[in-house]
Amino acid sequence: MPRTPDHAAPGARATALTAGWLAAALLALLFSALPGGCRLRDGGQEDLVIPQLVRTELYVAPNGSDSNPGTREEPFRTLARAAQAASPGTTVHVAPGIYFGGVRTTTHGTAEARIVFQSSERGAARVVPPLDSRQPAAWDNRANYLDIVGFEIDGTQYQSGMKWLSGIYNAGSHNGIHHNHVHHIGTDVPCEPRGGAGIGVDGYYKGVDGDVAGNHVHDVGPPDCRTMHGIYVSTTANVRDNIIYRASGSGIHLWHDASHVTIRGNTVAASGIGIFVGGGDYYHGKGPNDHTHTVNNIVFDNAQGIVEQGATGPNLSYRHNLVYQNPGGDWQLSPGRQHTGTVSAAPLFADYHRNQPVPDFRLRPGSPAIGKGLPPAATDAVALHSARQPDIGAVPHDGPGPAGLPQSSP
Incomplete structure (x- = not known):
């Protein structure tokens, strides 16, 4: 706050004090509209305190109780109770153990205060049917600005009631679905027209901007069911660095209002269609699917490779993908559309056959996918000079072991 020198004239001193008081009052009024407002220090001296976000840590553990306060020492027992207690800025830490699914999250975070549900040990918090x-x-x-990180979603232990058609269904906006292991979803259900997915990012409720990254998705849908997919997108999204195999429909499927989607660095195998890019049967938009870019993916040993159908615009691209051994055709693009930088050879995975419980998708030395990917756009000359030419696919040749995630019990 401005101060008046002691030697100033009385009138000037009074004027300055009045101006300073008015300035402080205006600032106090401004900050009182913000969360936390402002306060006066003891003694009456004005001191503005810029409000800071208070972040909350909640804990869930198998030995907890939903009557607990959700602290580290007294955790909740269920994900549903944590979802009720979460507020913007909350991180929910979930200890290793088994938890019942059928969870619904509806409380929104904000861009500055996301809500995060994370397994404290990746893949060790296991969600099973109740x-x-x-x-x-x-x-x-159904919430916005929420992240789901590091869970195992395991549909194998169905007991009674409604069978799961989706592992993680996301209808909100600006959400992240990262490093989850989603498997055995709807493998013994009738093939229904509405379908399902291991991970679904849906625009029906006007959700946008999903980020699906680093997940391991497999064994989705009954045999020969074209409506059950590994990862399904019907809005704007990034789909990157995922491993998908044995999805009866498409490994990655874009339809309805899908547009402006980046499909980058995924590995898709042993599915009906590897990657399906299309638009139609719109929820809210008028199409087409445009500005969707399919880059650095391995699409191997599926019934079909990369397929484009429906309403698609002129600004789609297919660059530096390895597409091979898809008997129904490696490529099916719109007339006149070209793919560039394609590798047409076996990827040479470390240990793979299509019925293997957990294939090892690392690249063996000599794989044609090593160093053949398209680098991300560099923001400056230094980054461009230092960037290593990436491998194609989700698992680089020097990456983690089988699947990059803990193996689950069959």
């Missing part, structure tokens, strides 16, 4: 399942998804998220 005794009497009442929901068609293991995790149904």
Whole structure:
């Protein structure tokens, strides 16, 4: 706050004090509209305090209780209770153990205060069907600015009630679905027209901007069911660095209002269609699917490779993908569309056959996918000079072991 020198004239001193008081009052009024407002220090001296976001840590553990306060020492027992207690800025830490699915998250975070649900040990918090399942998804998220990180979604232990058609269903905006292991979803259900997915990013409720990264998705849908997919997108999204195999429909499937999607660095195998890019049957938009870019993916040993159908615009691109051994055709693009930088050879995975429980998708030395990817756009000359030419696919040749995630029990 401005101060008046002691030697100033009385009138000037009074004028300055009045101006200073008015300035402080105006600032106090301004900051009182913000969360936390402002305060006066003891003694009456004005001191503005810029409000800071208070972040909350909640804990869930198998030995907890939903009557607990959700602290580290007294954790909750269920994900549902943590979802009720979460608020903008909350991180929910979930200890290793088994938890019932059918979870719904509806509380929104904000761009500055996201809500994060994370397994404290990647893949060790395991979500399974409840005794009497009442929901068609293991995790149904309707909130915005929320992240789901590091869980295992395991549909193998169905007991009774409604069978899951989706592992993680996301209908909100600006959400992240990262490093989850989603498997055995809807493998013994009738093939329904509405379908399902291991991970779904849906625009029906006007959700946008999903980020699906680093997930391991497999064994989705009954045999020969074209409506059950590994990762399904019907809005704007990034789909990157995922491993998908044995999805009865498409490994990655874009339809409805899908547009402005980046499909980068995924590995898709042993599915109906590897990557399906299309638009139609619109929810809210008028199409087409445009500005979707398919880059650095391995699409191997599927019934079909990369397929484009429906309403698609002129600004789609297919660059530096390895597409090989898809008997129904490696490519099916719109007339006149070209793919560039394609590698047409076996990827030479470390250990793979299509019925293997957990294939090892690392690249063996000599793989044609090593160093053949398209680098991300560099923001400056230094980054461009230092960038290593990336490998194609989700797992680089010097990456983690089989699947990059803990193996689950069959």
